[in-house]
Amino acid sequence: MKYTRKAAPAAVAALALTLTACAQSDREDGGDAGSGGGDVKDTITFGAAGAPELFDPYYATDGETFRVTRQMMEGLVGIKPGTAEIQPELAESWEPSADGKTWTFKLRQGVKFWDGEPFNAEAVCYNFERMSDQNEVAQGGPAGYWADVMGGFKSDGAAALYQGCEATDESTAVIKISRSTSKFPTALSLDSFSMQSPKALKEGDANNVTKQGDGFGYPAYAKNPVGTGPYKLDKYDEGNKTVTLVRNDDYWGEKAKTAKLVFKIIPDESTRRQELEAGSIDGYDLPNPADWGGLEQAGNQVLIRPAFNIMYVGLNPKKNPKLKDLKVRQALYYALNREQLVKTQLPEGAKVATQFMPDTVSGFNKDLQPYAYDKAKAQQLLKEAGAEGMTLQFAYPSEVSRPYMPDPQKIYEALRADLEAVGIKVQVVTAPWNGGYLDTVDNGGYDAWLLGWTGDYDSPDNFIGTFFGNLKANDFQTSVTSYGAQLSKDLEAADAIVDEAERAAAYEKVNQQIMEQDLPGLAISHSPPALVVSEKVKGLTPSPLTAETFSSVTVEK
Structure with a gap:
């Protein structure tokens, strides 16, 4: 027997969207040897949000x-x-x-x-x-x-x-x-x-x-990898912020339809839009939700992916011992006006999260309700925990947009204001996404941090198992908590269940445990991300996993 899994309903719907994506070239136009004609460009250029x-x-x-x-x-x-x-x-x-x-x-x-x-x-x-x-x-x-x-x-x-x-x-x-x-x-x-x-x-x-x-x-080797895929690395020009890939002419399968693929690193979303309008790129990821309508009116294609993600605030009890107290973690959650955040900072279709996985994943607990926005309760819990006026080092990433987090700074400022409104002293910290932020999160360098996750595959283990399953290595530092070891064991036990219905029930129980008893972090929201490409781009299929490939893509002249 071969193992396969069912796609989430939203992902099945996405299959019908065999739409387009990405790119154009600042270079001289030329025929594409892989497409059999001179009516397409020889280079795709796609605007990436980060390096x-x-x-x-x-x-x-x-x-x-x-x-x-x-x-x-x-x-x-x-x-x-x-x-x-x-x-x-x-x-x-x-x-x-x-x-x-x-x-x-x-x-x-x-x-x-x-x-x-x-x-x-x-x-x-x-x-x-x-x-x-x-x-x-x-x-x-x-x-x-x-x-x-x-x-x-x-x-x-x-x-x-x-x-x-x-x-x-x-x-x-x-x-x-x-x-x-x-x-x-x-x-x-x-x-x-x-x-x-x-x-x-x-x-x-x-x-x-x-x-x-x-x-x-x-x-x-990390700068000079060798794989088997349809494109291979040509060069990474850090000065001009471009990564250039070239077609692998010895590829075992169908050759890439376009000779070159260039990723142009443009951290600022408004600049990405300007470059698309100017024709210097053919598409980019994570357009500002407020721009979707205008982009379509200008003749571009906005490709909306199903929401298969979670945005969260991570907490580090190892660095800030006050976070070991459940009442403190609960206070932080009650302090956040997530309904307002979703309405003002996220695209249409975004939802307040009740747990650390989207509702299309098996094991989602439908009975869980979101923590309410309750300033008074947050302040009371802080008082009971002896944590009134506590200082919280809270970090967010710069030079990036993510599928679950289109504008990190604006989202952060809204969350920060909520925390300060209940008396928490927020120490603001930021770093570039790939210029120290991710490494510092991995090293446990922040008290709290804004981050998220887009599912890699349709499994509860890929969400809560990834976050909390490994006691020795997880960003939430559960090894220093009273619940971490048991949570890891419960996740491993649930994953090992062969019967699908029994496994789903076990994961539902674990989700309840995470949100009501452990609360290692604060699940914020789920958000449908999008790609935008010029009308000349053909052949890209948007992915609910944000796992698009470009070997099938062409750009008309």
Whole structure:
């Protein structure tokens, strides 16, 4: 039997939207050898909201990096365009053992990495062993996706989900895991688990991650990755803030329809719009919701994705011990006027969150009600906790827009005003998205921070499991709380349930526990993000996972 999952209803609807996206060139127009005619441009230029952190997807944690690496790298399992369903990618098929602990992958033959090295079962096993065998620095930070999904590394032994890989022949890789889980092999569709050239990984000392101040230092390979995808990296011009990809003419599948793909980094949304209007880019992500109507009136295409995300305020009880008190965490929640925030700062269709996952995901608890906006209750709880007038270092990211957070500063200022209105002294902190903010969050450097998550795949484990499942490595520092260990155990137990109905019921119970008993963070809202592209752009399918690919895209002259 092959494991597949059902797409969320909204994602199914998105499949019908085989619409367009991105890009144009500041360069001389030219015919596209891959499209069979001279009526399209040879370059797509897309306005990105932030810079990529690096180009090795294994160590990436943010959407701006994945937007780039997704065009270059492929995994064993892929995502069907316009949905949240998995489909074959570098593996043509897969089969589990009766106990769900051994998975046999039949691989595509004739595939090569850009450096000419063959993609085969040995390469698969090398990649998995590389991902599993990380140093302490990587384990505690940038290898977060592996830690979240696999629950541990090689050094954790039997406690880790991944237990080994065997190449039984050139086109057959057998992966062993420690327990049955609903997320396998679905989680292998994550960009972080893409297959990369073993030769290039070795030569680039790929696993040599070091600590550098509040951030991390990455080896040479992180700037020169080697994958199998339809595009490959040409150059990253940090001065001009552009990332240029070129078509992989030796690609195993259908070649990219456009010769070059350029991501132009434009942090300011209004500037992105101006560049679209001027024709210097062909599209951009995350247009301001207030601009949607005007953009369409000007002849552009606004492609609205289903909301498959959560925006939240993270709390760090390790850095600020006052946050260990449930009454303090509850007070912060009651202080926030989220209804007003959704109405004034988020697009039509946004919702106040009742839990840390959207309502399309199995395990969503329909009985949970949102915390009310209640200043008096917030102040009373702070008084009971002896935390009146407490100082809270509260951070937000700059130089970025996110699907769940179109304007971080405006959203932050609204939340900050609510907190100050109940007597909390807010210490304002900000940093560029990929210029210290994410690394500081990973390192537990803020008391509280504004962040969010767009689901990578349709599973409760990908939301609450990602946030709270790994006791050793999570941004909410649950290891220092009275509830953290039990919450991790409950999440692992729920994920291991084979029966879908029983598993959903278990997750509903855990969601209630998180929101009513633990409250490790403050779930804020769910928001439908959008892409905007010129009328000349054809062939892009908007993704509920914000996982668009550009190899099918053309831009008319």
